[in-house]
Amino acid sequence: MENQSKGIVLLAIGHPNYVRMAQNLAVALNSFSVKYPITLITNEEVINALKKDFYQDQFTNIVFIDTKDYDFGRKKYWGRAKLNIFKYTPYDRTIFLDADSFPSFNFQIDNIFESTKGYDFYVSNYSIGSIHDQNLSMGHWATISSFEASM
Numbered sequence: 584m585e586n587q588s589k590g591i592v593l594l595a596i597g598h599p600n601y602v603r604m605a606q607n608l609a610v611a612l613n614s615f616s617v618k619y620p621i622t623l624i625t626n627e628e629v630i631n632a633l634k635k636d637f638y639q640d641q642f643t644n645i646v647f648i649d650t651k652d653y654d655f656g657r658k659k660y661w662g663r664a665k666l667n668i669f670k671y672t673p674y675d676r677t678i679f680l681d682a683d684s685f686p687s688f689n690f691q692i693d694n695i696f697e698s699t700k701g702y703d704f705y706v707s708n709y710s711i712g713s714i715h716d717q718n719l720s721m722g723h724w725a726t727i728s729s730f731e732a733s734m
Contacts, residue, residue, distance in 0.1 A: 588674045588676070589619050589674055589675070589676045589677075589678075589696055590621070590622060590643070590672070590673065590674035590677060590678075591612065591617070591619050591620070591621045591622070591677070591678050591692065592621075592622050592623075592624060592668055592671070592672050592674075592678070592679045592680075593609065593621065593622070593623050593624070593680055594624045594625075594648075594664060594665060594681075594682060595624070595625045595629060596624075596625055596626045596628075596629060596648060596653065596664055597626075597629065597659070597661045598629065599629045599631070600632075601682045601683070602623075602625060602629045602630065602682075603632055604682045604683045605623055605625075605682035606641060607685070608680065608682060608684065608685060608686075609623070609641035609642055610641055611685060612686060613641055615686060619678075620644070620673075620674075621641065621642050621643055622642065622643055622644050622645070622671075622672065622673060622674075623642045623644075623645045623646070624646045624647075624648050624664075624668065625645060625646075625647065625648065626647060626648055626650065626653075627647065630645070630647075644673065646671045646673070648664055652664055652667040652670070665679070675731065676696060676731055678692060678695050678696065702731075703731050704731075
């Protein structure tokens with residue numbers, strides 16, 4: 584399974600600010616020379632906030648989430664969309680990062696892939712050093728999830 588694809592997924596739905604935060608996170612990850620593709624999962628309501636002229640090239644692709652994965656008529660459950668990310672990822676191994684997180688200067692995405700190897704599903708939402716390694720720190724209250732496509 585060493586030849587499997589690996590990538591990062593960011594979710595930005597609900598409010599246009601989440602698209603802007605996802606753009607900033609993608610810029611930060613790319614500035615750290617992250618070698619993995621970055622996919623933005625978003626919805627029609629907020630995609631117009633995407634600044635195409637500057638940030639579009641920060642994402643490898645953009646995927647639209649089906650409203651049935653968060654909209655239940657009178658109430659929208661934005662958190663439920665996170666539970667359905669596995670339906671939309673184009674990768675065999677996925678790292679999901681909250682759009683409103685920001686990597687520290689020593690952030691190494693390879694360490695997340697290595698630390699979560701062997702787990703079908705892994706979630707961490709504690710801020711610094713939550714995945715057993717000081718090089719995995721994200722901003723306060725950030726969610727880091729890792730999962731295999733075989734789930």
